[in-house]
Amino acid sequence: MKKLSKFLPLLAILALVPLLASCSKISDYTLDLRSKLTGIPFTVSTYDYNGQKIDQIKAKSVHIETYKPMSKKTSDGDEQSKVIDVEYGGHQMIHVGSSLIANEGLKNYQDTFSKNVTIKNDQRSVPVLSIMYNNFRNDWASKGKVIMVRSQAGMPIAVYAGNSVRVSATDMPSTTKINVDGHRLFIYRCDYSIYDMSTVKTM
Template sequence: MKGFNQKKLRTSLKAVFGLLFLTVILSGCTDLLNWGKDFKQDFKGLDMVIQTYDNNSQLIDSIKGKSVKIEKDTTFDRKDSDGETRKESKVLSITVGGENMTHVGSSLIAYEEGMTNVFEEYAKTVTIDNQNKSVPMLNSMVNEFKNDFTGKSKTILIRSQNGSPLATFTGDNIRLSDTEVPSSTNFLVDGKRLFVYRCDYTVYDNKLLLNQ
């Protein structure tokens, strides 16, 4: 009987430790996926589309490149006499295929090739300035491209700093994480990286949109 109780106790402890291990693994999935994407960007770079916009969400420029790496230009960090950073730089240093570009100020998004900016497709087919003001833009977009939203879990609506929509992405799995650059956010959309700088955004459950 004593041996049986010890065996039962060991089995129970294994089950408990197994559950704890699984919980830790699952809770750390987001960090692990982001770490993997950061590692690839640092050592190989990502194939990305980089776009900047003015306050009215008009496209300023669009660059498609390989081996893209985006990071904070620490040259512009303000430090005190002890070498401690008192004000972080908001300047971006972007490497594209071994060449460099510097950016600060206006809204910028960068997304991996293979991702679709649904808003761009929508803007090609709808005259946004003349659309019915009584129908919210996002609802109209969902109706126009319903197949792009059906079966997906979430949608990201990205806006310029004055609130004008400029990009929309949808995916089954969307995760958010912070970055070293102030005023920016990293997203993982079905395993692909989306970097958003100096933009407003909202993330919706698609059931909210499809039920409208």
């Protein structure tokens, strides 16, 4: 019995491995690693101030990061430069200014969802507990979300939806990376709102 008790912690860890491997945070790390080693098959689109598409790149191997020759950091090590480097199939696009969305095979539901969303909710909650719960869920047990992306003028560009969505920061200013069901969505200089899918009433 004593011998068995020694192995209980190990057995508990092994039991948790499948759960942790499927969680949003682990999936996000995997996406980041894949982006650096092999690139991600992205459709990269840029938009003007009013949300009209300017250009588009479709490539099987894309990696996006700060353009190193223009990199400027604060004394705390935070990146200041908004110039980004889009590497695709051995080629390079240097970009700054206009809105940019890079998505890994995600469907745009803009025609399905209304441009305006009305949410009515009468449930009471304790905000401090709600914040802690939702932040934990974002990392480990995320749920269905609707992501509505707009241009800098507030014009609708795209709507994405997923059953498991994790939002995280990047080292680049004005950028957000989102894990949507194991696929990467990269948003640069866009307005956006992310709703719990269950609360979106207008479609």
